[in-house]
Amino acid sequence: MRTSRLMGWLLVAYGCAVLAFLYLPLVSVGLASISKARYLTFPIRRYAYDWYGEALASDTVRDLLLVSLKVAGIVTVLSMVIGFLGALAFARYSWRFRKAYQKLILLPIFFPQTVLGLALLMWFNTVGIIPSWKTAVVAHLVWIAPIATLVISIRAYSFDPALEEAARDMGATTWDTLREVTIPLLMPGVISAGLFAFLLSWGNFPLSLFTTGADSTLPEWLYAKMVSGYSPLVPTVGILTVGTSAVLLALGLTAALIFKRARAARNA
Amino acid sequence: MGDQPILRINALTKRFNEFTALHGIDLNVRDGEFLAIVGPSGSGKTTLIRLLVGMDEPTEGAIWLRDSRIDAVPANKRPTCMVFQSLALFPHRSVGQNIEFPLKLRKVAPATRKARALELLELLRLPASYYDKRIDECSGGEKQRVALARALAFDPEILFFDEPLSALDYRLRKTLEKELKDLHRRTGKTFIYITHSLEEAMVMSDRIAIMKAGRFEQIAPAAEIYARPRSRFVAEFMGEVNLFDMVDGRVPGLRFGPRASNLFVGQTGTLVVRPESVALLAPGEEADVALEGIIESEYLLGSRVQYTVAREGAAPVTVEVLRENAVGGPGAPVVMGFGTSACHLIAPEARDAAA
Ligand SMILES: Nc1ncnc2c1ncn2[C@@H]1O[C@H](COP(=O)(O)OP(=O)(O)O)[C@@H](O)[C@H]1O
Numbered sequence: 001m002r003t004s005r006l007m008g009w010l011l012v013a014y015g016c017a018v019l020a021f022l023y024l025p026l027v028s029v030g031l032a033s034i035s036k037a038r039y040l041t042f043p044i045r046r047y048a049y050d051w052y053g054e055a056l057a058s059d060t061v062r063d064l065l066l067v068s069l070k071v072a073g074i075v076t077v078l079s080m081v082i083g084f085l086g087a088l089a090f091a092r093y094s095w096r097f098r099k100a101y102q103k104l105i106l107l108p109i110f111f112p113q114t115v116l117g118l119a120l121l122m123w124f125n126t127v128g129i130i131p132s133w134k135t136a137v138v139a140h141l142v143w144i145a146p147i148a149t150l151v152i153s154i155r156a157y158s159f160d161p162a163l164e165e166a167a168r169d170m171g172a173t174t175w176d177t178l179r180e181v182t183i184p185l186l187m188p189g190v191i192s193a194g195l196f197a198f199l200l201s202w203g204n205f206p207l208s209l210f211t212t213g214a215d216s217t218l219p220e221w222l223y224a225k226m227v228s229g230y231s232p233l234v235p236t237v238g239i240l241t242v243g244t245s246a247v248l249l250a251l252g253l254t255a256a257l258i259f260k261r262a263r264a265a266r267n268a
Numbered sequence: 269m270g271d272q273p274i275l276r277i278n279a280l281t282k283r284f285n286e287f288t289a290l291h292g293i294d295l296n297v298r299d300g301e302f303l304a305i306v307g308p309s310g311s312g313k314t315t316l317i318r319l320l321v322g323m324d325e326p327t328e329g330a331i332w333l334r335d336s337r338i339d340a341v342p343a344n345k346r347p348t349c350m351v352f353q354s355l356a357l358f359p360h361r362s363v364g365q366n367i368e369f370p371l372k373l374r375k376v377a378p379a380t381r382k383a384r385a386l387e388l389l390e391l392l393r394l395p396a397s398y399y400d401k402r403i404d405e406c407s408g409g410e411k412q413r414v415a416l417a418r419a420l421a422f423d424p425e426i427l428f429f430d431e432p433l434s435a436l437d438y439r440l441r442k443t444l445e446k447e448l449k450d451l452h453r454r455t456g457k458t459f460i461y462i463t464h465s466l467e468e469a470m471v472m473s474d475r476i477a478i479m480k481a482g483r484f485e486q487i488a489p490a491a492e493i494y495a496r497p498r499s500r501f502v503a504e505f506m507g508e509v510n511l512f513d514m515v516d517g518r519v520p521g522l523r524f525g526p527r528a529s530n531l532f533v534g535q536t537g538t539l540v541v542r543p544e545s546v547a548l549l550a551p552g553e554e555a556d557v558a559l560e561g562i563i564e565s566e567y568l569l570g571s572r573v574q575y576t577v578a579r580e581g582a583a584p585v586t587v588e589v590l591r592e593n594a595v596g597g598p599g600a601p602v603v604m605g606f607g608t609s610a611c612h613l614i615a616p617e618a619r620d621a622a623a
């Protein structure tokens with residue numbers, strides 16, 4: 001009883017610490033975004049909300065949002081497709097080089113992203129590709145597709161391989177099995193992989209820095225402005241960035257929930 | 269129907285790299301038969317069934333279904349169906365959708381499908397309301413029935429089972445054994461049933477194939493296997509048994525009467541006697557074969573008593589008698605005997621031969 005109460009307090013303290021370290025900085029960025037001063041000071045003495053209006057009206061910000069959305073959107077879709085097929089190869093089918101593949105696919109995740117970004121930039125240069133947001137998509141994929149593969153593989157490992165064999169035994173073709181068994185069972189994994197992919201791409205800085213060329217994503221712009229030319233527009237855009245990912249995360253989770261409901265309804 | 273076997277297996281061999289899981293086995297299965305394949309774990313039962321339904325390819329040998337050779341036909345083109353050890357029910361589908369799955373693949377109209385699913389629910393004694401249930405809402409025994417219903421919806425020529433009851437508790441297993449046997453009779457289909465439980469095989473099957481290390485040791489009706497095992501392995505697998513090594517018509521420690529002496533003259537092999545065939549002899553009572561020892565321990569088995577009798581310079585003997593014939597407890601000296609008709613001699617060359 002005593003220890004469990006102590007445990008309880010420790011957990012509460014831990015929770016508070018996590019909240020403090022995770023969200024206080026975010027709150028301070030939020031506060032900074034409504035500061036009236038032209039430079040970064042704390043605490044804030046005067047407030048103004050004009051920066052939000054300015055941010056939303058600004059062409060620069062609109063372009064930034066567009067580039068970031070394009071990159072993250074395409075990376076998400078491709079990661080889901082690559083991750084799905086990759087997970088089948090990773091977890092479902094036994095083939096000759098599976099062991100090697102399982103190790104190789106983990107490699108990019110453990111590579112420091114700055115090094116990965118630099119390496120890719122050098123490679124693009126060697127091949128003669130001019131870096132743009134499109135090369136950033138490729139760079140993000142190199143890092144994110146393996147993560148999506150792992151997320152979906154975990155799901156793939158958790159269901160009985162006999163399910164697919166049973167389908168086949170009852171006359172299902174490869175395509176029937178995929179449609180009736182594999183895809184529906186992997187779907188929750190594919191949706192979480194998609195959410196991961198979006199958030200990782202949307203917030204990525206090191207890979208984008210090296211590979212976007214003349215284009216710029218939101219995190220890159222935030223950094224550049226932080227280094228020189230700070231204005232309250234910087235935290236404003238920062239908060240908008242967080243807001244967008246929160247909205248998309250909520251949408252994604254709703255989609256997952258709707259998917260689940262729909263299935264339950266179909267079953268009922 | 270008829271004498272032609274529905275399934276013929278010829279010199280079937282399966283190797284996994286260097287390891288040979290099946291050593292060129294042969295088997296004929298009659299149409300409508302309930303065949304149980306029994307063997308200890310790792311003896312190759314699952315490997316065999318996977319070859320038969322087409323989930324794996326044999327290394328050598330042929331499989332015939334009636335007049336057509338099927339060993340190269342993929343699983344989804346074979347008219348066979350298997351109930352998995354894990355049952356393999358689709359967790360994302362309702363009970364009804366699970367049962368209708370094979371019909372859906374054949375593009376049967378939804379209304380017809382549903383009618384058939386409801387019929388099968390009734391056949392398996394599940395309420396029609398289960399049609400809409402989720403799989404994870406079913407108990408172990410209900411899942412079992414759903415898996416069976418799904419397999420029957422497929423309407424296979426041969427229905428295979430890979431230890432489907434092994435995860436259930438004793439009482440439910442007993443109930444389902446009876447139901448399965450009943451279902452076999454009502455559907456008239458050929459059932460091939462794998463189990464490591466001999467008891468299960470004896471309750472349900474017409475014939476039992478005993479498997480050991482990738483070979484069949486004996487294929488025969490239960491009663492025959494019990495009375496005339498072909499090898500020590502089979503004899504021991506069929507339950508408690510006494511084995512005596514006979515060399516040139518003699519077994520050390522056994523006294524043969526005239527009938528036994530004549531019968532066993534010059535014979536070499538293993539003499540098999542079931543514990544319940546051994547009687548405790550009253551003083552002066554005679555038997556074809558007699559032996560003596562001292563009771564070491566005693567177990568009560570309901571209406572019967574089982575004794576372990578120690579013998580000088582030989583392995584102990586197990587004797588099982590009715591409770592009313594019980595004699596004293598541990599320490600008591602006893603004379604035991606059995607008739608020549610109650611024992612069976614295994615020839616030495618039959619020991620390792622495949623059936
Ligand atoms: N895919 C495989 N690769 C290698 N060895 C296998 C494979 N499948 C089964 N075996 C081996 O074959 C033998 C028989 O296995 P199995 O047919 O599953 O036995 P049972 O079903 O009688 O318990 C076992 O020794 C097992 O290790």
Ligand SMILES: [Mg+2]
Nearest residue numbers: 313314315430
């Ligand atoms: Mg097995």
